[in-house]
Amino acid sequence: MIEAIEGFRLPRYAQIPDVGLYLEQVVRYVNTHLAPLGEPELTSSMVSNYVKQGLISSPIKKSYTAEHLARLLFIAVVKPVVPLEGLRMMFSIQGDNYTLPTAYDYFCDEFENMLGAAFGLAPAREGLGETQSDAKDLLRNTIVATVNKVYLDRYLEEYQKQREEASDER
Numbered sequence: 001m002i003e004a005i006e007g008f009r010l011p012r013y014a015q016i017p018d019v020g021l022y023l024e025q026v027v028r029y030v031n032t033h034l035a036p037l038g039e040p041e042l043t044s045s046m047v048s049n050y051v052k053q054g055l056i057s058s059p060i061k062k063s064y065t066a067e068h069l070a071r072l073l074f075i076a077v078v079k080p081v082v083p084l085e086g087l088r089m090m091f092s093i094q095g096d097n098y099t100l101p102t103a104y105d106y107f108c109d110e111f112e113n114m115l116g117a118a119f120g121l122a123p124a125r126e127g128l129g130e131t132q133s134d135a136k137d138l139l140r141n142t143i144v145a146t147v148n149k150v151y152l153d154r155y156l157e158e159y160q161k162q163r164e165e166a167s168d169e170r
Contacts, residue, residue: 004036005119005154010077010108013070013101020063023047030072037150038157042076050075055087070104077111081145090138097135110140114147 010033021029023044031041050056056071064072075087082090094103117124 002119002121004038005115006121008036008115009112010073012108013066013104016066016069016073018066020060020065021069022062023059023064026064026069026072029069030076033073034076037077038154039076039080039150042072047072053084053088055084055091067100070100074104074107078142078146080149082142090142093135093138097133103139106136107139107143111143111147114140114143115150118147118151 017029026047027042027044034042047056050072051058055075056068059068071091078087094100097103098106113125116122
C-alpha cells in the first residue's frame with residue numbers, strides 16, 4: 001500500500017504540457033499521474049461534463065492547455081469529497097486570491113505533504129506557504145479530507161485483499 005504512495009508526485013504548473021492536448025491525451029495524462037492514489041479514473045465524458053458545468057473553460061480548437069490540465073488534476077483529486085458546486089466556489093475563491101499557477105503549486109505541495117503524513121512516510125511539514133488566509137485554510141481542510149479518504153480506501157482495499165488470500169489458503 002505504501003510503495004505506490006511513496007514516490008507520488010504531482011506535476012508542478014511549469015511541468016504541465018502547454019502544447020495543447022486532445023481530450024484522450026488529457027484523460028491519459030491525468031490518470032497516469034493519479035494512478036498511485038487508487039481512486040476512480042477520469043473519463044472523457046467527465047471532462048466534457050466539467051466543461052458544460054463551467055468548471056473548466058472550453059478547449060480551444062479541441063485542444064486543452066496547462067490551465068485545463070491543472071484544474072482537471074485538482075478536480076480529479078478532490079472530487080470524491082467536494083461536490084461540483086463546491087468546486088465552482090473553490091475556483092472562484094482561488095481566482096479572487098491567487099493566480100492559478102501559484103494556487104495549483106501550493107495545492108501540490110500541501111497534498112503531497114499531507115499524503116505522506118497520512119501514510120506514515122514523513123511527518124507533516126507545518127505551515128507551507130508564507131501567509132495564513134481563509135482560502136488556504138479551506139484548501140488545507142479539503143486536502144486533509146481527500147487524503148483521509150484515499151488512506152481509508154487504500155486501507156480497506158488492502159484489508160479485503162488479505163482476507164481473500166487468507167480464505168483461499170484455507
